[in-house]
Amino acid sequence: MKNVALYIHIPFCKQKCLYCDFPSYAGMEEHMIHYSTALAKEINSIKDKKIKTIFIGGGTPTYLSLAGWEIIKKSIYTLDTAGDLEFTVEGNPGTFTREKLNLFKKMGVNRLSIGLQAFQDTLLKDLGRIHTIYDFKQSFEMARDLGFHNINIDLMFGLPGQTLAQWKETLENVTALSPEHLSCYSLIIEEGTAFYKRFEQGTLSLPTEEIERNMYHETLEYLREKGYSQYEISNFEKGKRQCRHNLVYWDLEEYIGCGSAAHSYSDGFRYRNEENVENYIEKINTEGSAIVEKKKNSTVADMEEFMFMGLRKTMGISKIEFTKRFKKDIHSVYEVVINKYTSAGFMVENKENIFLTHEGIEVSNVIMAEFLL
Ligand code: SF4
Known part of the structure; x- marks a missing residue:
């Protein structure tokens, strides 16, 4: 039997954040029960x-x-789970309650991911x-109180009006709470968001590229000082608390996605579920499945994804794993680009791995684009 990761999508939010292009919706509370039943x-x-x-991510x-959670809990009990299951639920401050956290405990949840941002x-x-x-602060304390010992906090930098000093202040305050894991992403202005409109109109005052680079630099230095180790471009942990679920994506391993807009990657195929919440419910109830797209990943696409997902990790990609998967030596495919970046000091190749150096991580977008075949 195959070991896989499971992603479960909850598309509801109390309010839509101005930068968010995720498949999440405000004002759909009336669908919560039907959705949970279909999801189950x-x-x-x-x-x-x-x-x-x-x-279990979202949304919120x-x-x-x-x-709704009671319905999902029953379905979770039907799963065949591994003994060392990592079980994360994502949430936002202001929506954590003691009842919900206690229910999570009963479900076997052993990791929380809290969206703070700043x-x-x-x-x-x-x-x-x-x-x-x-x-x-209240949500975090409550979670600790109820025995959650593996907590991630999501943060963002490069925000409109944000100064380097404010970003430092965020890092200081958050590390003072000693969470086991931190995700620090730079804000991307995505099409279709409220921020995108303002950006187009020229009324969004974003930090300059240089300030944003300094913010990232500060993140790396400060978190290292505080005992966090970076294991991916934007992710840091202490006490061996890497997020095993996200590593499945970065290692291009198999996962199943349930819920509206969820994706799966299984037996070399990629699947995508219906995104519209009401259509999702309808499809599950009438057809027993909400898959709207199924396509075989080509070997070339698999190689590309293996490289640019794998290079996100500080340990990089395993050359042995590449050969095992694609029955080819990595140099027969990527000789030119590997030589280019190892000789420039942006990449290191040792006996087993190829990974980006600190300098390489800072320009990772450019490097990764060159791994497209
Ligand atoms: S960022 Fe998170 S909380 Fe905000 S709208 Fe998007 S999914 Fe909801």
Whole structure:
């Protein structure tokens, strides 16, 4: 039986953040129960797989009603899970309650991921976040109180109006709480968002590229000082708390996605579920599946993804794994680009791995683009 990762999507949010292009929606509370019932059906249909990690993301999973969670809990019990299951639930401050956290414990959840983004109420407000710093502190304390010992905090830099000093302040305040894991992403202005409109109109005052580079640099130095080790471009951990679920994506291993807009990668095929919440419910109820696209990944696409996902990790890609998967020596495919970047000091090749250096990580977008065949 195959060991796979399971992603479960909860598409509901209390309010849409101004930068967000995820498949998540505000004002759809009336669909929560029907959605949870359909989702439970989809989860119940997973057969002959051993689940090694579960990640319930969104959206704001902690915004789902308790009644919705009760329905999902039953379906989780039907899964065949590994003994050392990593089980994460994502949530936002202001939506964590004792009841929900206790229910998560009963479900076997052993990791929480909290979306904070910044440690200044003014910046949070400007992002359209629903919570304050006070809400965050309360949620974090509550989670610790109830025995969650593996917590990630999501942060963002390069925000409109954000200064380097504010970013440092965020890092200082967050590390003072000693979470086991931190994700630090730079803000991307995505098409179709409220921020994109303002960006087009020229009314969004973003930090310059140089300031943003300094922010990233500061992140690397400060977190190292505080005992966090970087294991991926944007992810840091201490006490051997790498996120095993995300490593499945970066290692191009198999995963199943349940819920609206969820993706799966299984037996070399990529699947995509219906994104519209009401259509998703309808499809599951009438057809038993919400898959709207299934396509075989070509070997070339697999190689490319293996490289640019793998190079996100600080340990890089395994040359042995490449040969095992593609029955080819990596140099027969990527000789030119490997030589180019190893000789420039952006990449290192040793007996087993190829990985980016610190300098390479800072220009990783450019390097990774060259791995497209
Ligand atoms: S809470 Fe998360 S998913 Fe929901 S709108 Fe904000 S960023 Fe998007």
